[in-house]
Amino acid sequence: MSATSVADGDVALERPRRTPFWRTSNFRRLIRHKSFMIGLVLFSFVMILAIFAPWIAPSDPNRTAIRLRFRAPDWDWVLLLGTDNLGRNILSRVVFGAQLSLAIGFGVVVMNAVFGVLLGAVAGYFRKLDGPLMRLADALMAFPAILLAIGIAAALGPSAWTAVIALSVVYVPRTARIVRASVLVVREMEFVQAARAAGAGHWRIISKHVMPNCMAPLIVQLSFIFAYAVLSEAVLSFLGLGAPPSLPSWGIMINEGRTYIREATWLTVVPGCTIAITVLGLNLMGDGLRDVLDPRLKIEQG
Amino acid sequence: MGRYIIRRLIQAVPILLIVSLISFGIMQLVPGDPAIVIGGPNASPAELDAIRQNLGLDKPFHIQLGIFYWNLFHGDLGRSLLLGKPVLEAVIERTPVTVSISIYSLILTIFFGLLAGVVAALRHNTWVDQFVTTFALIGVSLPNFWLGLVMIVLFSVHLGWLPTSGYIPISESVVGWFRTTTMPATALALLQIGLLARITRSTMLETLRQDYIRTARAKGLPEWRVIAKHAMANVMIPVVTVIGIILSVLISGSVVIESVFSVPGIGSLLGNAILRRDYPMIQGGLLFVAASLMLLNIAVDLLYAYFDPRVRYDVGN
Numbered sequence: 001m002s003a004t005s006v007a008d009g010d011v012a013l014e015r016p017r018r019t020p021f022w023r024t025s026n027f028r029r030l031i032r033h034k035s036f037m038i039g040l041v042l043f044s045f046v047m048i049l050a051i052f053a054p055w056i057a058p059s060d061p062n063r064t065a066i067r068l069r070f071r072a073p074d075w076d077w078v079l080l081l082g083t084d085n086l087g088r089n090i091l092s093r094v095v096f097g098a099q100l101s102l103a104i105g106f107g108v109v110v111m112n113a114v115f116g117v118l119l120g121a122v123a124g125y126f127r128k129l130d131g132p133l134m135r136l137a138d139a140l141m142a143f144p145a146i147l148l149a150i151g152i153a154a155a156l157g158p159s160a161w162t163a164v165i166a167l168s169v170v171y172v173p174r175t176a177r178i179v180r181a182s183v184l185v186v187r188e189m190e191f192v193q194a195a196r197a198a199g200a201g202h203w204r205i206i207s208k209h210v211m212p213n214c215m216a217p218l219i220v221q222l223s224f225i226f227a228y229a230v231l232s233e234a235v236l237s238f239l240g241l242g243a244p245p246s247l248p249s250w251g252i253m254i255n256e257g258r259t260y261i262r263e264a265t266w267l268t269v270v271p272g273c274t275i276a277i278t279v280l281g282l283n284l285m286g287d288g289l290r291d292v293l294d295p296r297l298k299i300e301q302g
Numbered sequence: 303m304g305r306y307i308i309r310r311l312i313q314a315v316p317i318l319l320i321v322s323l324i325s326f327g328i329m330q331l332v333p334g335d336p337a338i339v340i341g342g343p344n345a346s347p348a349e350l351d352a353i354r355q356n357l358g359l360d361k362p363f364h365i366q367l368g369i370f371y372w373n374l375f376h377g378d379l380g381r382s383l384l385l386g387k388p389v390l391e392a393v394i395e396r397t398p399v400t401v402s403i404s405i406y407s408l409i410l411t412i413f414f415g416l417l418a419g420v421v422a423a424l425r426h427n428t429w430v431d432q433f434v435t436t437f438a439l440i441g442v443s444l445p446n447f448w449l450g451l452v453m454i455v456l457f458s459v460h461l462g463w464l465p466t467s468g469y470i471p472i473s474e475s476v477v478g479w480f481r482t483t484t485m486p487a488t489a490l491a492l493l494q495i496g497l498l499a500r501i502t503r504s505t506m507l508e509t510l511r512q513d514y515i516r517t518a519r520a521k522g523l524p525e526w527r528v529i530a531k532h533a534m535a536n537v538m539i540p541v542v543t544v545i546g547i548i549l550s551v552l553i554s555g556s557v558v559i560e561s562v563f564s565v566p567g568i569g570s571l572l573g574n575a576i577l578r579r580d581y582p583m584i585q586g587g588l589l590f591v592a593a594s595l596m597l598l599n600i601a602v603d604l605l606y607a608y609f610d611p612r613v614r615y616d617v618g619n
Contacts, residue, residue, distance in 0.1 A: 139320035155331035
């Protein structure tokens with residue numbers, strides 16, 4: 001994010017020491033950004049649920065207890081969120097669902113960080129590859145996001161990996177486009193020319209000089225992709241295309257709960273609220289990051 | 303304009319090709335033998351052979367691809383395993399349902415999205431602005447199928463205002479149509495209202511800072527005319543650009559929403575096909591929706607170019 005040192009060819013120049021990130025001005029602006037902090041709190045809450053799931057959960061998320069079915073939420077740790085039609089503990093299912101949801105979201109983010117950056121950097125840096133790669137991205141983006149994910153997931157069959165792969169195919173072209181746009185700007189800058197003149201190779205220029213200066217829009221994009229991924233994963237598993245029914249996924253919980261929506265509203269309300277908290281937290285963080293890192297970016301995500 | 307139309311149509315060809323390839327690829331992506339997935343674990347070898355023959359899975363890859371495109375050029379999207387009739391026929395039968403709900407939803411989106419965005423911008427930094435921005439953000443973060451379920455609980459189960467599910471065509475009863483489509487259309491629209499309100503608000507704020515707005519005010523125009531005539535003309539540009547996107551999100555969102563409200567549209571057709579592994583239906587249905595959305599987007603682009611000549615020249619150079 002900070003400007004990279006001028007030349008790092010073979011001549012050993014003394015590198016300026018990097019400021020630790022918690023002392024940069026961006027970091028200070030972030031912690032003073034109200035909506036970013038609210039988002040961080042919401043997201044951290046879900047993160048804590050996910051990380052400490054085995055300790056928070058009163059019982060195994062899949063353990064059925066028919067005698068205890070349809071218990072309404074109560075002021076009691078074990079029955080805090082009630083039980084479902086098979087007597088399974090909703091609190092347990094929600095916290096393990098948080099694990100699954102965040103894991104899938106994180107998987108999609110990693111895939112985007114790897115393939116989106118790779119394809120975007122290659123397309124932006126090597127002129128000859130730009131045309132074909134971007135036409136392919138255009139075609140994939142012409143397919144409405146959720147339909148493409150549904151199509152791929154329907155073919156691959158339900159599993160957590162299916163969700164990651166399907167959603168990555170949907171979002172990687174979008175990330176690649178954003179990375180490409182900033183690479184196109186940075187590659188024309190003088191320090192890149194200087195590095196080239198100093199004899200640095202293509203990969204060195206891309207990884208050491210171009211990419212570090214393209215991070216801001218990428219980070220913003222990835223935070224929004226995390227939000228979309230959590231939301232879309234819920235849609236996929238609601239349709240029976242995401243995680244298999246043996247896993248406590250939020251989308252599956254909503255789908256199972258809808259049969260009993262008249263008698264046991266909490267079966268659908270609870271997982272829906274956790275999805276909303278997670279996605280809202282990520283969206284707020286994304287907004288904050290955009291304001292601080294990349295003020296010129298506007299909301300134009302489809 | 304003529305050249306722009308032709309260029310725009312030519313651009314669509316490679317995209318359409320890839321879209322159709324993706325749809326063809328769905329069957330190829332099925333892990334293992336699709337016949338076993340379709341027929342189930344208890345199907346006899348003879349049944350499996352019949353499925354393979356029926357879907358052309360016994361032929362080599364390039365022949366399958368050739369047959370797929372040959373059929374496609376003849377308007378044949380395959381035959382649904384579940385319904386036993388051509389996919390195209392089944393999809394077209396249900397198109398009016400999905401289209402009418404999407405249009406209803408689009409109208410809701412544009413009306414409330416614009417209204418909320420403009421009001422928030424005019425009351426910048428007041429509680430109204432805060433309310434709209436917060437509401438927009440929450441709207442963007444809610445899963446719409448869940449919202450649909452919550453609406454069913456609230457408006458059907460508790461208040462008893464609207465039926466929980468079903469669909470009455472507008473030709474049968476206008477009131478009935480409104481009663482059955484209002485909840486699905488609203489559930490679909492809410493997220494888009496949030497997005498549109500955010501875009502409208504930021505564009506309006508930017509526009510209000512322009513010199514020509516100050517000129518309009520300085521020459522003594524009443525404020526409502528400054529806003530309605532001068533500012534809105536510029537606010538509409540980004541709005542028109544996103545309408546195509548909004549409409550495609552609405553139509554693709556209907557896959558889930560129609561299943562929630564048991565509306566017999568293309569969405570629930572696809573939803574059922576997915577649950578029952580009716581691959582020809584999934585392939586053909588997705589291809590149909592994607593291709594129609596592409597044509598729709600081209601139409602929106604052309605309209606846009608017609609109203610804003612700058613677009614034509616931008617793309618040209």
